[in-house]
Amino acid sequence: MSSLYRASKTVRSRRIPFNLFSDYYIPRKFDSTPYLNSYLCWTQCAFFGSHFREDPSIDLSQYPPDKIRNFSIIAHVDHGKSTLADRLLELTGTIRKGHGQPQYLDKLQVERERGITVKAQTATMFHQHNFLGTDTKFLLNLIDTPGHVDFNYEVSRSLAACQGVLLVVDAAQGVQAQTVANFYLAFEANLTIIPIINKIDQPTADPDRVKEQLKSIFDLDPNEALLTSAKTGQGLELVLPAVIERIPPPPGDSSSPLRMLLLDSYYDEYKGVICHVAVVDGALRKGEKISSAATGQSYEVLDVGIMHPELTQTGVLLTGQVGYVVSGMRSTKEARVGDTLYHTRSTVKPLPGFKPVKHMVFAGLYPADGSDFEALSHAIERLTCNDASVSVTKESSTALGLGSDVVSWACSIWMFSINGLNSKVHIQNPAMLPSNPKQRVTACWEPTVIATIIIPSEYVGSIITLCSERRGEQLEYSFIDSQRALMKYRLPLREIVVDFYNELKSITSGYASFDYEEADYQASDLVKLDILLNGQPVDAMATIVHRLKAQRVGRELVEKLKKFIDRQMFEITIQAAIGSKVIARETISAMRKNVLAKCYGGDVTRKRKLLEKQKEGKKRMKRVGSVDIPQEAFHELLKGS
Numbered sequence: 001m002s003s004l005y006r007a008s009k010t011v012r013s014r015r016i017p018f019n020l021f022s023d024y025y026i027p028r029k030f031d032s033t034p035y036l037n038s039y040l041c042w043t044q045c046a047f048f049g050s051h052f053r054e055d056p057s058i059d060l061s062q063y064p065p066d067k068i069r070n071f072s073i074i075a076h077v078d079h080g081k082s083t084l085a086d087r088l089l090e091l092t093g094t095i096r097k098g099h100g101q102p103q104y105l106d107k108l109q110v111e112r113e114r115g116i117t118v119k120a121q122t123a124t125m126f127h128q129h130n131f132l133g134t135d136t137k138f139l140l141n142l143i144d145t146p147g148h149v150d151f152n153y154e155v156s157r158s159l160a161a162c163q164g165v166l167l168v169v170d171a172a173q174g175v176q177a178q179t180v181a182n183f184y185l186a187f188e189a190n191l192t193i194i195p196i197i198n199k200i201d202q203p204t205a206d207p208d209r210v211k212e213q214l215k216s217i218f219d220l221d222p223n224e225a226l227l228t229s230a231k232t233g234q235g236l237e238l239v240l241p242a243v244i245e246r247i248p249p250p251p252g253d254s255s256s257p258l259r260m261l262l263l264d265s266y267y268d269e270y271k272g273v274i275c276h277v278a279v280v281d282g283a284l285r286k287g288e289k290i291s292s293a294a295t296g297q298s299y300e301v302l303d304v305g306i307m308h309p310e311l312t313q314t315g316v317l318l319t320g321q322v323g324y325v326v327s328g329m330r331s332t333k334e335a336r337v338g339d340t341l342y343h344t345r346s347t348v349k350p351l352p353g354f355k356p357v358k359h360m361v362f363a364g365l366y367p368a369d370g371s372d373f374e375a376l377s378h379a380i381e382r383l384t385c386n387d388a389s390v391s392v393t394k395e396s397s398t399a400l401g402l403g404s405d406v407v408s409w410a411c412s413i414w415m416f417s418i419n420g421l422n423s424k425v426h427i428q429n430p431a432m433l434p435s436n437p438k439q440r441v442t443a444c445w446e447p448t449v450i451a452t453i454i455i456p457s458e459y460v461g462s463i464i465t466l467c468s469e470r471r472g473e474q475l476e477y478s479f480i481d482s483q484r485a486l487m488k489y490r491l492p493l494r495e496i497v498v499d500f501y502n503e504l505k506s507i508t509s510g511y512a513s514f515d516y517e518e519a520d521y522q523a524s525d526l527v528k529l530d531i532l533l534n535g536q537p538v539d540a541m542a543t544i545v546h547r548l549k550a551q552r553v554g555r556e557l558v559e560k561l562k563k564f565i566d567r568q569m570f571e572i573t574i575q576a577a578i579g580s581k582v583i584a585r586e587t588i589s590a591m592r593k594n595v596l597a598k599c600y601g602g603d604v605t606r607k608r609k610l611l612e613k614q615k616e617g618k619k620r621m622k623r624v625g626s627v628d629i630p631q632e633a634f635h636e637l638l639k640g641s
């Protein structure tokens with residue numbers, strides 16, 4: 001999910017899977033596929049299973065903004081955010097110690113299975129602290145954030161509701177690429193940053209080195225860093241006091257009309273759409289009418305409360321508080337993240353920063369077995385119900401075949417300027433390119449990303465080679481300490497969605513850390529690569545590639561195809577071509593029937609006649625014969641094996 005995760009997803013169902021015929025479409029190597037698959041699994045598992053409860057002991061009017069702290073935990077993947085969040089929930093009695101479910105805030109089954117956080121969750125805690133000489137009970141909203149490379153989009157949403165963050169860094173691994181990316185997200189949002197050096201119980205922990213890094217990379221005061229072990233509990237008692245004392249209270253105005261920031265939403269089978277919100281100004285009560293600044297739609301507030309950590313009805317949410325609202329929205333599509341919700345009859349200025357969802361990750365999906373179409377369709381419907389950032393476009397396909405799985409592959413979006421058309425067109429399928437020769441492509445652009453890579457210095461050379469092979473442009477190269485380098489590259493998005501991360505990990509023996517954020521489109525020399533079987537272009541196999549890569553991609557495609565197409569009674573030529581220029585070619589020779597099998601001994605002229613006849617027949621067959629491409633050839637090509 002900056003990363004691809006910030007990326008919204010577009011899931012395309014039932015589309016011709018052959019428009020990205022290169023190594024780019026290979027789902028196993030497509031780094032974002034696990035994410036997509038996670039979501040698909042998610043649709044099959046009961047998400048949330050929300051329990052609504054009432055807790056009469058909670059009186060939110062006791063918590064004006066000065067007794068509220070909204071904070072988030074940010075970190076590189078696996079540095080211990082979720083474990084730390086769990087410990088804080090335990091410490092405040094929000095969950096029972098040893099509740100038997102590690103990473104409480106990771107509610108999705110897929111999150112537990114994969115050990116990474118996908119959907120950010122919020123939990124409200126209450127904590128007594130001696131503040132400025134008075135024992136005061138504070139309301140703390142902890143927003144757990146995903147740390148995986150794909151999920152930075154979620155991180156930025158979470159940060160919009162916070163005034164401070166805990167920046168967790170693994171004491172052994174030190175600052176990693178996502179630590180850098182997350183730090184800058186928090187820094188740019190003007191949030192108070194509390195550095196936490198976690199996992200100090202590890203034998204390889206080196207907190208002093210991490211402190212140096214915090215100083216040299218982020219200019220953070222090393223003395224302000226807290227040393228913790230979320231595993232053993234060491235140092236955790238200092239975390240909440242630091243949150244209360246260092247992070248400012250939310251700045252809203254309780255006497256102003258209601259303005260609520262919509263943070264997230266999901267679909268509950270019983271209650272409908274449940275929105276997570278942060279009340280910036282004013283107050284919200286059950287029964288009131290609210291409107292959305294983004295869509296203009298109005299709703300009645302059916303239920304309102306806090307996540308403590310289960311949904312707990314309070315009937316009210318006051319300035320600075322974070323909670324949930326049920327308002328009869330029919331689909332999460334109506335709940336636009338970053339939207340401002342306000343009282344229907346009031347006039348307010350929408351909160352800044354709202355951006356409509358911008359799709360960044362595209363995937364084509366189709367059921368390998370056509371009879372599974374309904375099931376897949378249903379699963380995708382549930383997926384889109386639960387996540388407003390996923391949108392679906394249905395396409396019909398003439399090339400669906402047999403099998404048992406869902407086949408998915410990465411798509412890309414290019415921009416083309418075409419002679420005869422006034423505006424630039426976005427193209428994600430080569431078939432969308434005009435066939436009319438008068439509508440010539442005059443320029444092309446492709447999306448790029450800015451990648452941040454942190455590696456032990458001995459791997460710098462290999463990274464430079466990898467990034468230049470992937471058409472990267474080096475933007476920065478510096479050392480974050482005596483052993484590790486930080487490199488920034490601008491890379492075409494298409495070059496990193498497939499296999500880049502795996503390769504990076506493999507050439508650095510797993511020591512590289514990587515993050516990226518979306519950047520502009522850049523002019524690129526793109527060409528349409530056609531695949532021809534016996535001289536006939538197979539439209540579904542055409543793809544768009546960079547001219548420099550066309551030769552290699554074309555060669556690989558024809559070689560792969562050769563493996564999967566059975567020999568037939570006539571010769572088959574497989575060609576890759578750009579326009580009329582053939583750049584790669586393979587031939588599958590014809591099967592030879594032994595026409596002489598029944599001629600024992602006998603007349604030579606008769607044998608010659610039979611062979612001549614066979615030759616003639618083959619010529620005719622080659623002319624009229626259409627090549628059967630087995631479905632598994634497409635599947636195997638898609639899977640990249």
Ligand SMILES: Nc1nc2c(ncn2[C@@H]2O[C@H](COP(=O)(O)OP(=O)(O)OP(=O)(O)O)[C@@H](O)[C@H]2O)c(=O)[nH]1
Pocket residue numbers: 075076077078079080081082083084103115116117145146147148198199200201202228229230231232
């Ligand atoms: N030794 C040690 N291990 C820890 C500590 N904190 C967390 N871990 C372990 O580190 C691993 C990752 O912890 P998580 O809390 O899931 O990490 P995360 O940062 O939330 O990861 P994402 O959810 O993917 O963002 C788990 O195996 C934890 O048990 C610690 O203080 N010491």
